[in-house]
Amino acid sequence: xxxxxxxxxxxxxxxxxxxxxxxxxxxxxxxxxxxxxxxxxxxxxxxxxxxxxxxxxxxxxxxxxxxxxxxxxxxxxxxxxxxxxxxxxxxxxxxxxxxxxxxxxxxxxxxxxxxxxxxxxxxxxxxxxxxxxxxxxxxxxxxxxxxxxx
Numbered sequence: 001x002x003x004x005x006x007x008x009x010x011x012x013x014x015x016x017x018x019x020x021x022x023x024x025x026x027x028x029x030x031x032x033x034x035x036x037x038x039x040x041x042x043x044x045x046x047x048x049x050x051x052x053x054x055x056x057x058x059x060x061x062x063x064x065x066x067x068x069x070x071x072x073x074x075x076x077x078x079x080x081x082x083x084x085x086x087x088x089x090x091x092x093x094x095x096x097x098x099x100x101x102x103x104x105x106x107x108x109x110x111x112x113x114x115x116x117x118x119x120x121x122x123x124x125x126x127x128x129x130x131x132x133x134x135x136x137x138x139x140x141x142x143x144x145x146x147x148x149x150x
Contacts, residue, residue, distance in 0.1 A: 001096065003103050006051040006063065011040050013060040014053070017086035023121055024086075052103065054087075054096050062087040062096040066104050068111060080108035082118040085127075101134055 006014060015036055019028035029035075043049045043065065054062040067081040082104050087096045108116045119142045120127045132138075 061091040074114035077114035079115040
């Protein structure tokens with residue numbers, strides 16, 4: 001397994017990964033190519049963001065986005081935010097997710113971050129267990145305010 005920054009050629013596979021569960025299927029629109037390309041470009045142009053893929057035998061097996069957030073807390077040290085963690089169905093249970101998260105934590109530590117944080121939907125109990133087994137703890141209550149179009 002290798003890790004590398006995602007390229008535009010990886011984008012269709014990444015979008016398929018994001019849409020490959022009941023929650024993602026309801027919120028992703030794989031044929032909205034222009035919107036995904038714009039988002040991909042914004043991520044890759046931002047030095048505080050990395051979109052990474054895990055690759056096995058030349059195929060994208062997983063992905064995540066790692067964002068570094070400057071802040072005043074923790075004596076001005078950055079925090080790292082992990083988002084969009086997905087593993088291809090045929091690679092689940094084989095350590096890809098663990099390796100991705102370990103990669104992200106190592107990258108955050110190397111950069112000098114004080115905290116690595118992530119959110120996961122309460123409707124994903126397997127993901128919650130997975131993150132807790134790695135060492136993440138539910139220390140805060142996350143809230144979202146969804147904006148509507150129009």
